[in-house]
Amino acid sequence: MEDQQIIELFWSRDEAAILMARQKYGDFCRALSQRLLGSTRDAEECVSDMLLRLWSSIPPQRPKSLRAYMAKITRNLCVDRWRSGANGLELKELTAELEDALPGLPSAESEFDARAVGEVLDGWLRGLSVEDRTLFVRRYYYGETVRSIAEGRGVPEGRLAQKLMRLRASLRRALEKEGISI
Amino acid sequence: MNERSLRLLTSIGEIGPDLAEEAAGEMGQKSKKKRGRRALFATLGSVAAAAVLIVAGFYLIPTGHSGGFGVDSQDGPGSYVFYEGPILPLTLREEDGSISAQRTVTLDFSGWDEDRAEMRVLDSYVLTNTSGEDRTVDVLYPFIERFYDVAGKRPKLWLGGQELETSLIAGYYAGGYEGAWEGTIGGDENEGSVNMNYPDSWEDYRDLLADGGYFDAAVSPYPDFTGVTAYVYDLYDPWYTLAEGQEATSPVLRLGFDLDFSKTRLLHTGGFSGWTVDQKAGYMEYLYHIPRATAAAYQDDGRRTLIAVGEDPGEPKLQGFTSTQDSAQPMEAGATVTRREVDLEAYLRALAQEAYAGYDGLEGRPDFETVFGQFKLWLITDGPLAPEPRERYVDGELRFSEAASLDRVMWLEAKITVPANGSVTLTAELTKEGSSNPYASRHSIAGASEYELATRVGSCLTFTGQSATLEDAGKVELVRQNFGFDPEKGQKTVDLTEEIYFLAVRKAE
Structure with missing residues (x-):
């Protein structure tokens, strides 16, 4: 079934929408959750929670990409779950790596503007080559390991690790260029 | 866990669904090299949305960028956000009037693609000794790079058909610092040094290398903190207790020190989420977020270190x-x-060794002593131990990664002998990434890659002539240039007489 048809099922409050969404992208979201949290049980619970959120957010939402929307909800749930006590070795690794991308430490009075950060991130990503952009998103959005990406692309892992280091430095520059505090 | 990193990680979750979908589409594809088209800024609207911040009625866009698509006819190098610097000419450690050079540069795009935008360069010199005695000289081949990127980008030097063993000399950070809003329209009043102001034109490098002082500093001994005592504070096992009815949305410990800033500086190894300083009152404070559940909840041992x-x-x-x-x-x-x-030297060395081990182990990376030495130089030049630390570093974080990601000029040094009344051919082989720009501007084209070649900057050699040859292999379209190449008419080799040449290319249709 096409994504838009599934979304129409949600809009018509047909519970088959949940089944179809789960059938189509449940494994994708479970794998994402498993990667980020490292726990099968937590991953299953995240997917269940995600489907509930999906049901309660469509309508009013009408996502253009159902997979991306489901992945975003799953990811947010994983981060919330990690913050409240779940394991999250990969999330720990990701946050450690992203320290390279942080602009200068703000004063205590500086305010974090998530929307401004999101806008700069979006613009920065769109300025990258497709190869670099998908590398960054696969690593820091989907939590895919460098090794897995390298195997998929058929390139040495070390080269991608170097490239990611460079991308983090580039992101930091972009954030600083826009005067962003985090 | 670093709260700020988590914020950034969370923000990454807010990227456009098309970007998330694009990457998801690539996942699961096995051993298939993805060669997508560069976005070519069809999405310029959203890029501009990211670049334009509206504050107090001002439209803040990077100066020099018109936001339009056109490129004016000005015949000068472009203005780029991601600037890679020019290819620089060979030089000698000591000027030698009996050595002259004939330079031939090949700009090879046969392996070029949009994603990598790397041009292969063969920078060749016929060095002639006009004296009646053999001359042994130290040649220096300069290149602009960051420590992070040296592995894989380090040029190779060949003498005849033999690769030379070279040692690497690293210069200090080639740029400066600026306030958060400098470089933006309406932002000139906010001067400062909280952000990096990287070199963004060839003139920056020309000025840097003009009097030899930059190179002299590069070969000077690094600072040595042996014998300097430091006090290390390790903080761990944070706790808090709430009074009845009290709620902690983001529990935090404030760690304060009464300080005479002229006599004491505080450093830290990261993990703090903010700081305040009151120099007049002589007080400095760090914010230390306490995990809300347990330390394990954050996969964080809760340890923080101040020095x-x-x-x-x-x-x-x-x-x-x-x-x-x-x-x-x-x-x-x-x-x-x-x-x-x-002992400060031993303590910093151990920290630096740990960070250095985290580098990818590719061949060609700078040796530890060079990286550590430059880190110490950064500490006392601009960093938290400088007489006047840059605003960026006032909090005292030991940013090893910062020192590794700064643009700098480096040199490969080798000793060669040029026979009496004879010549040798020395060739540098390198890849050069193009400067690029996410914004269209008057002086650059979004999506194009621009390369610059300097003919004399920083060199003490006497050149008898220079020329450049283009090997475009039909891979690239020349967008703007001042070399004088005209591939359609077969004009692929030109003599070089100007101080700087530029060539902007994009993928040939």
């Missing part, structure tokens, strides 16, 4: 608050704090 250099600042003051907001209430909180005295 005091100079006069002993004594014990820190610890105060707990329910959050960092103005409405925060004091609460009962604390942490275990241990204190020890260390």
Whole structure:
């Protein structure tokens, strides 16, 4: 079934929408959750929670990409779950790596503007080559390991690790260029 | 866990669904090299949305960028956000009037693609000795790079058909610093040094290398902190207790020191989520977020480390608050704090070795002593131990990764002998990434890659002639240039007489 048809099922409050969404992208979201949290049980619970959120957010939402929307909800749930006590070795690794991308430490009075950060991130990503952009998103959005990406692309892992280091430095520059505090 | 990193990670979750979908589409594809088209800025609208911030009625866009698509006819190098610097000419450590050079540069795009935008360069010199005696000279081949990128980007030098063994000499950071809003329209009043101001034109490198002082500094001994005592404070096992009815939305410990800033500086190894300093009152404070559930919840041992250099600042003051907001209430909180005295050199060396080990182990990376030496130089030049630290570094974080990611000029040095009344051919082989720009501007084209070639900058050699040859292999379209190449008419080799040449290309249709 096409994504838009599934979304129409949600809009018509047909519970088959949940089944179809789960059938189509449940494994994708479970794998994402498993990667980020490292726990099968937590991953299953995240997917269940995600489907509930999906049901309660469509309508009013009408996502253009159902997979991306489901992945975003799953990811947010994983981060919330990690913050409240779940394991999250990969999330720990990701946050450690992203320290390279942080602009200068703000004063205590500086305010974090998530929307401004999101806008700069979006613009920065769109300025990258497709190869670099998908590398960054696969690593820091989907939590895919460098090794897995390298195997998929058929390139040495070390080269991608170097490239990611460079991308983090580039992101930091972009954030600083826009005067962003985090 | 670093709260700020988590914020950034969370923000990454807010990227456009098309970007998330694009990457998801690539996942699961096995051993298939993805060669997508560069976005070519069809999405310029959203890029501009990211670049344009509206503050107090000002449209803040990077100066020099018109936001339009056109490129004016000005025949000068472009203005780029991601600037890679020019290809620089060979030089000698000591000027030698009996050595002259004929230079031939090949700009090879046969392996070029949009994603990598790397041009292969063969920079060849016929070095002629006009004296009646053999001359042994130290040749220096300069290149602009960051430590992070040296592995894989380090040029190779060939003498005849033999690859030369070279040693690497690293210059200090080639740029400066600026305020958060400098370089933006309406932002000139906010001067400062909180952000990096990287070199963004060839003139920056020309000026840097003009008098030889930059190179002299590069071959000077690095600072040595042996014998300097530092006081290391390790903080761990944070705790807090809430009074009845009290809620901690973001529990935080404030760690304060009474300091005479002229006598004591504080450093830290990261993990703090903010800081305040009051130089007049002689007080510095760090914010230390306490995990809300347990330390394990954050996969974080909760350990933070502060290092005091100079006069002993004594014990820190610890105060707990329910959050960092103005409405925060004091609460009962604390942490275990241990204190020890260390030798600053040995302590920093151990930290740096740990960070260096985290580097990818590719061949060609700078040796540890060079990276560590430049890190120490950064500490006392611009960093938290400088006489006047840049605003960016006032918090005292030991940013090893910062020192590794700064643009700098480096040289490969080799000793060669040029026979009496004879010549040798020395060739540098390198890849050069193009400068690029996410914004269309008057002086650059979004999506194009621009390469610059300097003919004399920083060189003490006497050149008898220079020429450049283009090997475009039909891969690239020349967008703008001042070389004078005209591939359609077969004009692929030109003599070089100007100080700087530029060539912007994009994928040939």
